[in-house]
Amino acid sequence: MTDPRDIVSGVGMLSEGTHFVGEPPAGIRRVPTGVDGLSTEHLVINMGPQHPSTHGVLRLLIEVDGEEVVAVEVTLGYLHRGIEKLAEHRRYDQLGTLMDRGDYVSGMHGEQAVALAVERLMEIEIPRKAAWIRTMVAELTRIASHLVWFGTFGLDTGAMGQFLYAMRDREAAVEILEAISGARMMFNYIRPGGVVDDLPAGIDQKILAFCDGFETYLDEHHALLGGNEIFQGRVRGIGVIDRDTALAFALTGPNLRASGLGFDLRRDRPYDAYPELEFDIPVGTTGDSWDRYMVRMEEMRQANRMVRQCIEGMPDGDFKAKVPRVLRPPEGEIYAATESSRGETGVHIVSDGSDTPYRFHYRSGSLHAMQALEEILPGHLLADVVMIVGSTDVMLGEVDR
Amino acid sequence: MNPVLVVLLRILAALGLMLANGVVLIYMLRKVLGHMHLRLGPMHVGPHGILQTTMDVLKLLTKEDITPRGVDRALYFIAPAAVFVPSFAAYAAIPFSDSWSITSLDTGLLFTLAALSLVPIGILMAGWASANKWSLLGGMRAAAQQIAYEVPLLLSLLPVVMFAGTLNLGDIVRAQSGLWFGFVPRWFIAFPLFWPAFLLFVIASLVELNQTPFDMSEAESELVAGFASEYSAMKFGLIFLSEFSNQFIVSALGVTLFFGGWMIPWVPESVVAPIAPVVFMLKVYTGIFVMMWIRGTFPRVRIDQLMQLGWKWLIPASLALILVTGVVLKVAQATQGVTG
Amino acid sequence: MRPDPTAISSLLSSAGVDAEVEGTTLGTVFRVALVDALAALIVLREGGHDFRMLADMLGTDTGDGIEITYHLRSFSRDEEVYVKTSLAYDGELPSVWTAFPSALMPEREIAELLGLTLAGHPNPRRLFTTDGIDPLLRKRVPIRTLEEVRDR
Secondary structure (H helix, E strand, C coil): CCCHHHHCCCCCCCCECCECCCCCCCCCCCCCCCCCCCCCCCEEEEECCCCCCCCCCCEEEEEEECCEEEEEEEECCCCCCCHHHHHCCCCHHHHHHHHHCCCCCCHHHHHHHHHHHHHHHHCCCCCHHHHHHHHHHHHHHHHHHHHHHHHHHHHHHCCCHHHHHHHHHHHHHHHHHHHHHCCCCCCCCEECCEECCCCCCCHHHHHHHHHHHHHHHHHHHHHHCCCCHHHHHHHCCCCCCCHHHHHHCCCCHHHHHHCCCCCCHHHHCCCCCHHHCCCCCCCCCCCCHHHHHHHHHHHHHHHHHHHHHHHHCCCCCCCECCCCCCCCCCCEEEEEEEEECCEEEEEEEEECCCCCCCEEEEECHHHHHHHHHHHHCCCCEHHHHHHHHHHHCCCHHHHHC | CCHHHHHHHHHHHHHHHHHHHHHHHHHHHHHHHHHHCCCCCCCCCCHHHCCHHHHHHHHHHHCCCCCCCCCCHHHHHHHHHHHHHHHHHHHHHCECCCCCECCCCCCHHHHHHHHHHHHHHHHHHHHHHCCCHHHHHHHHHHHHHHHHHHHHHHHHHHHHHHHHCCCCHHHHHHCCCCEECCCEECCHHHCCCHHHHHHHHHHHHHHHCCCCCCCHHHCHHHHCCHHHCCCCHHHHHHHHHHHHHHHHHHHHHHHHHHCCCCCCCCCCHHHHHHHHHHHHHHHHHHHHHHHHHHHHHCCCCCHHHHHHHHHHHHHHHHHHHHHHHHHHHHHHHHHHCCCC | CCCCHHHHHHHHHHCCCCEEEEECCCCEEEEECHHHHHHHHHHHHHCCCCCCEEEEEEEEECCCCEEEEEEEEECCCCEEEEEEEEECCCCEEECCCCCCHHHHHHHHHHHHHHCCEEECCCCCCCCCCCCCCCCCCCCCCCCCCHHHHHHC
16 A cells, blocks of 8 residues: 555645745755756746636646646645634534535535434434435435536636536536525525425426437537547546545545546435435546546536436425424534545534534535645646636635535 | 839838728627627617717827836837737738739738737737736747748648749739639639648638637636736727738638639629729628638637647647649649649 | 444553543544543554545544543444544643544644633634634634623
């Protein structure tokens, strides 16, 4: 087994003399500088927090030798709202609103994680229909979220067309979610015990129409961006995260599956209606940006398939279990996780028996992807930095929390 | 008329054309990209937003001209002019019709290419003088790609020169008049030998223009705005204008060298003569439309891929092409006793 | 999902780590002393159970100290365990990045938000907030100061 210390090199620290960082720690390997006699003085450039392709407010301090990246230091916290502290002052049914604002592009998955955690702690059995609705909206959110990733990933390469086409399809998905939950991004729809409201009448026709259209649109999207030789040249073999690195940095979700480890919480830690649905889990081979691209594209197809199954097999019954108005879970601790668009969105709740959590922890896939970035970016060109950051699909709302 | 006055009027006409072109092309870019991207582009100023770019020019003229602290002042001020002047000079030899051109140069093709190749010096100056690391990277990229692609651009046009036997752009157009076998226009693009030359020309000229997919020096997703990051108001306007003007020049070169300039095939010259400049402009705008189409669709290549393509493929390919053209030309002369 | 606790505790004790097994709503939890935490994680990683991923880290202000929870996951055996350890408020948290590099940032977060210092961490600076901000997740730190509430 490889020693993790062989995987880690710079630990996100720039060379001495180029930045205010103090002594480099003992035992840290560095990219050697000036070995070939051709390298010149290194330059430290600030990518972000206001930069077109840092996907929010990420700040990367990049030490470059010409255009080649030598070391990267990630500076976080520009979006830190203290969700974990705020949650200690919210009732259990209000936690979903906080999770919406964590990963604000795929809010349903966060809400689902909270709901699952509270239900498991209180041992609430939710009606079958509630589980199916939850699964359906979660998969629709996955499509909407992956489309945002797809569009912006193309923007990182300089292509613009696919962004607006992706937004067209996302708009359709978001409109369905709006019809169901009343909101476009901050849904607050999934609550402990079920969902807020039943599906509106006639929505199933709309969703089926969306599913039909999206199947062809997805092929078009892929042909426009992924079928482009230039794009393939930009992503193939770039930003390789092999299995060991992915495990060492605890990557989850599409980033982990692209590295060849087919772990999916929907299949391996089944929740809600997933055990009853048929879906495939795409797995990559090399873990480069192209694999991450392909895994996400295939996930959209599978999500579309699941939405269709959910609509066609939607059971009758209640959409919400009988739960007390004020939720007071028994004393205890619980961890529940959902497979979000960006990896494992986990919620760790420590309950002291009152109506607010004693300690609330939000585990996000993006924070761990962020650590891996510090490791894999050195050695690439500056132009690849935006590609790799784009391919890991980090969401800063989820990183800073 | 006073010959000095004539020269001045011609220069003024070129300047007017360049400015008007900039305004029209920016509007066209917005509309073309807009409709390709499922949106409308500007819609509010004037019907379908046709006055939008005029207003933008007014805005650029009246905006505060910010000079950041720490810039190399002299270079910072010269750079926009150094970008603008060569691209203006490049208009000199473009033949808009049989009689309409600012001047008829016997080395017209060389002059135009030489003028265009001066633009990156201004870009490099702008990148260096801005005292901004992103600008510097942009300027360096521009210099690198300029050096790599100047050679294939010129070499890809040599086959045309060999066939036409002249560097005068007007004469090159005249060499394309008439029909082959009575129905194929004698445009160089109709001759399969020139297809690879045209392909090389398109690639190399897109690189020269810093156009997508080769817009390295201002790659907005990597370098924010590259060499132009620190420029504001009309200094930025000049850089922007020269970019669109260069598009026009390169498209005009392509039309002149491969698509028969101002001529329409199957129509007698005497009929075309009065509308020749319009025909020429339409052809040029079609070329620019294709560039915008590429811009609306393609992602950007990486700088090392660009360099590899230039040095390892395009330069050897264009050299081989010249060899093949020479052989074909000699064989044709020997067998038919006539030249292309 | 839930591993066999006896097998793992014998594995731990053979490596000289005293672990107390708790079966809670959370899952299988091993409580170890702070000095043994790193050793326990290494045993879990390299013993037969193959816990290759440190999925999550959590710090809790229990009222009489800070409790750290390590959440480990094994893919080859499809198991999850939690390792808990606790330390005093002014304690020093030994970094486990040599066994699990994924602890690098969560440890910084925990140290900053719970007011701990890190030992053996290569980059022990704050992660999210600026210098001078109170350790937010301590129970003694109010969500809004009385003055701020009064001024509203």
